[in-house]
Amino acid sequence: MAISQHQVQVNQQTATDAAMQVHENNHIELLGERLFARPSQYFVIHKPAGCICSNKDEAYPSVFKAVGLNQNEQLHIAGRLDADTTGLVLATDDGRWSFSITRPEQRCPKVYKVTLAKPITHNAIEQLERGLVLQGEAKATLPAMVNTLSATEVELSIYEGKFHQVKRMFAATGNRVKALHRQQIADIVLDIAPGEWRALSQLEIDCFSST
Template sequence: MRLDKFVCKSTALSREGATDAIHKGAVSVNGEVVTNEKAQVHENNTVTLSGETLRPRPFRYILMNKPAGTICSNVDEVYPSLFNLIELDNTEELHIAGRLDADTTGLVLITDDGHWSFNITTPTKHCEKVYRVGLSRPLRDGVARQFEQGIQLQGENQLTLPAKLEIIGPQDVYLTITEGKFHQVKRMFSAVGNRVISLHRERIGNVALDVEVGHWRFLTDDEVASLATSSRHF
């Protein structure tokens, strides 16, 4: 973790305030003054501010059912930030592990633990994401097989990783993917001559959506642990 982030996570200081304290020589790591806010510190390091030992707040792991018309950003833009729905202190420390578009609904995971979220978002960890997809027209025969083999997306050099398609109805499917390219689900269906008209994420790894729209809860310890070791099941 960067030193300025460690100080923020251990005090009431803003990022600017933490950086100022570091530059002024008020912060020491293992007894040595460190004035570079980008310096990396680890769990076993002793960090002090003006002689007081700092202890970072515990990491937080949150599940939310994202409403349509909100964005996965820490600040409002064209649409309001979903963080407006979370009544917690220090929400500026939180980030979203796998963003959804403004018009996409469903499961988002929110945390301040960057190592944990890496396991969810990096394709090499093969963490499953399950979406319910509404389509503009019935699927052609053979699309499920195409998705299993990988789809060539416009502007991409490589095929998508194998994906699982489960037919619910002529224009209603479940799609399971293990990566998260830009607008990937929409682009995959566009590549096979269809168009996504509704998109809702229902599961990430072994964690399923179980709260009402706009609501959130903390993950259980078992859920946190399961996502730290997620792997592909198909």
């Protein structure tokens, strides 16, 4: 309404298109009063099982609804988890920040605790740490780091976020993932109980600029 009535100026020019893109450093005025963008929001969520990383309920409830985090229409998930996977999820309304997390070039480590159906073998560890070709993929995965916790439990660090990647990686070694939990992304370590959320500190927000 304000734009159609020529009440908005961007960099001293009258705005005529409601779809025009503006940036933080643009000078925007409404009826002569300067407007400022509100600060972006950044949250860590401990995702429980049985919910999806979506803004809306589908076959499973939205993770935002499951943990009671409002403002879900403005937020999106940076690096989704499957409905049955638990652990660390990041939510924000800052698209550039979330892109820096999800693109493989950033080499942003994601650490998972994996419970397997069968004991892991030395050959499987070598395959995972070398990188392996997943079904339907042309290129091998980036080399992973494997820390053996027990015969059927490992800590796996990866640097990508392909569809069902961890489950597909172990399937390629002849094993099956029984339970999957993400406990860390870059320098952000999960430190809240299942179903809880908290705002990120500025130090945590800034850690992705150097990953």
